[in-house]
Amino acid sequence: MKVLFLSNRVPFPPNDGGTVGVYQALMGLVDLGIAVTFFSLNPSRNYTDINEAKELEKIAHHEIYPIQTDITILGALKNLIQNKSYHISRFYHQSIADKLATLLQKNNYDIIHFDGLQITIYLDTVRRHSQGKCVMRAANVEHKIWESLAQNSTNILKKWYLKTAAQQLKTYELETIKKLDGLITVSIEDKEFFKQSGFNKPIHIAYTGFDITQLPAVTNVENCIYHIGAMDWMPNIEGMRWFMKEVWPIVHSKKTNYILHLAGKNMGEEFYQYHNLNVENHGQVINALDFVANKSTLIVPLFSGSGMRVKTVEAMAMGKTIIGTEMAAQGLPPEVKQYMIIVNSAQEFAEKIIYYANNLDEANSLGQQAKLYATKNFEVKQIAESVVEYYNSIK
Numbered sequence: 084m085k086v087l088f089l090s091n092r093v094p095f096p097p098n099d100g101g102t103v104g105v106y107q108a109l110m111g112l113v114d115l116g117i118a119v120t121f122f123s124l125n126p127s128r129n130y131t132d133i134n135e136a137k138e139l140e141k142i143a144h145h146e147i148y149p150i151q152t153d154i155t156i157l158g159a160l161k162n163l164i165q166n167k168s169y170h171i172s173r174f175y176h177q178s179i180a181d182k183l184a185t186l187l188q189k190n191n192y193d194i195i196h197f198d199g200l201q202i203t204i205y206l207d208t209v210r211r212h213s214q215g216k217c218v219m220r221a222a223n224v225e226h227k228i229w230e231s232l233a234q235n236s237t238n239i240l241k242k243w244y245l246k247t248a249a250q251q252l253k254t255y256e257l258e259t260i261k262k263l264d265g266l267i268t269v270s271i272e273d274k275e276f277f278k279q280s281g282f283n284k285p286i287h288i289a290y291t292g293f294d295i296t297q298l299p300a301v302t303n304v305e306n307c308i309y310h311i312g313a314m315d316w317m318p319n320i321e322g323m324r325w326f327m328k329e330v331w332p333i334v335h336s337k338k339t340n341y342i343l344h345l346a347g348k349n350m351g352e353e354f355y356q357y358h359n360l361n362v363e364n365h366g367q368v369i370n371a372l373d374f375v376a377n378k379s380t381l382i383v384p385l386f387s388g389s390g391m392r393v394k395t396v397e398a399m400a401m402g403k404t405i406i407g408t409e410m411a412a413q414g415l416p417p418e419v420k421q422y423m424i425i426v427n428s429a430q431e432f433a434e435k436i437i438y439y440a441n442n443l444d445e446a447n448s449l450g451q452q453a454k455l456y457a458t459k460n461f462e463v464k465q466i467a468e469s470v471v472e473y474y475n476s477i478k
Contacts, residue, residue, distance in 0.1 A: 084193050084210025085192045086194045086195075086474070087119075087122060087192040087194070087213075088108075088122065089198045089202045089209075090121070091198075092123065092131075093133060094106035098348065099313035099316075099371070100291075100313065100393035100394055103397070104291040105222075107293075111467025112467060114464070115472065119144075120143075120145070120186070121142050122145070122146050123146070123147045126151075127150065127151050131145055135314070148176075148179050148182065150176050154173070167286055168248070168254075169250070169251050170251075171201055171204050179205070180205055182277055187208075187213045193216065194216050194474050194477075197217065197218065198219075199221070199222055203219060213302060216264040216474070217264035218264060219259075219263050219267065220268075221258070221267065221390075224276050224277070224390075225256055226249050226252040226398065227276075228318060229245055229252055230246075231318070233247075233249055234387075235321065235386065235387060237389075266287070267286070267289050267470065268287075268289075269290055269367045270290075270413065271414070272414060274286045289466050289473075290396070290461055291393045291461075292461035292462055293400045294462075298400060300376065301376050302377045303379040305376065305379060305443065306340055306342065306379065307344065308341060308343045308344065308436060308440075309374075309375065310343070311342040311374060311381075312394060313348055313349065314347040314354065315348055321386060321387060323384060326382065327354070330429045330433050331343055331360060332434045334432035334437060338440070340361075341437075342361050343361065344378060345362065346364075346374050347369070350364060350366050371397075375403070380403065380404040380405070380439060381394065381395070381405045381407075383405065383406070383411035384408055384432070385408055386408060390413075391414030392415070394410065395411055395423070399422060399423075399453035402447070402450035402454040404424070404450055406423065406436060407426070411425065418456075422452055
């Protein structure tokens with residue numbers, strides 16, 4: 084089997100939920116011995132120095148192209164007037180389409196794997212130059228995120244823009260999935276949504292998991308709370324603004340020795356203003372798993388989003404205490420909730436952080452149960468094998 088793996092970003096290093104998902108989908112195939120060609124954009128908003136991406140040495144053939152994707156007011160207005168999704172159109176460049184066409188003309192691929200909705204902007208190019216089956220891995224239902232952000236916005240102008248952008252994205256997303264031969268989701272909820280939205284072919288669920296061989300040694304330091312995630316992703320920004328305003332001051336007022344560690348790429352300046360509340364901001368970390376290894380409790384304050392919470396699964400695999408809103412378990416099997424603490428208010432969030440920091444035996448027991456469950460259900464090799472089996476089933 085020959086697979087052309089298309090991505091709108093270079094997933095090295097895999098240090099947030101988005102890059103972890105792409106990394107595992109790609110390297111899972113490579114590690115199984117599948118003949119994979121990696122064709123990727125290298126967008127300006129998430130630029131990667133590929134000279135430092137040692138993992139590329141494992142991939143026999145790869146082509147990576149820089150592309151300017153910075154958001155501008157002029158670009159946003161232009162797409163509004165043309166009624167096009169700016170979320171998608173920013174990732175298209177004719178020269179890259181030409182490079183892709185040349186690659187397809189020289190090679191016969193069985194599967195063209197689109198990793199994410201943005202890269203499907205090149206779907207028409209693929210269809211013109213290849214007979215391979217086109218499959219997309221959907222890490223989210225993209226337009227749902229923007230609908231949630233619009234709903235939660237209190238600024239009238241911003242609310243109108245987000246609502247309009249969400250509708251444009253929805254139109255593109257639902258029209259695009261009908262052009263595919265196969266669809267992979269990372270959650271049960273997303274699978275059901277796409278089925279109800281008109282995708283009438285089999286859909287495969289492939290959770291984003293973890294490579295057990297890559298997990299570092301774990302030492303849960305007492306009273307060491309953490310959050311890690313891409314801080315240019317609006318649901319993370321929204322959730323952490325709320326947490327820092329409503330939750331952490333309560334915790335700090337009662338337990339001044341507790342430390343909150345923040346990590347994530349493109350961390351906004353606003354999150355560096357809490358030194359007086361015992362907050363340490365690490366910005367983008369080189370190795371996310373090493374960052375997590377010596378922390379005790381993951382917080383997941385999310386109110387919007389789609390797909391699944393990758394950092395929740397990683398925390399389970401490392402035996403951490405997990406405290407979060409309902410969306411901390413989104414996209415995962417229902418039984419996952421028994422291995423985490425779900426809260427419904429700022430006061431309850433703060434109380435649970437304090438309780439489990441004071442009751443370490445109970446916290447460690449919950450963490451070990453979570454680790455056993457994750458090891459059984461989210462190991463990356465078995466997930467990759469299920470994806471290859473799905474590829475082979477596509478008619």
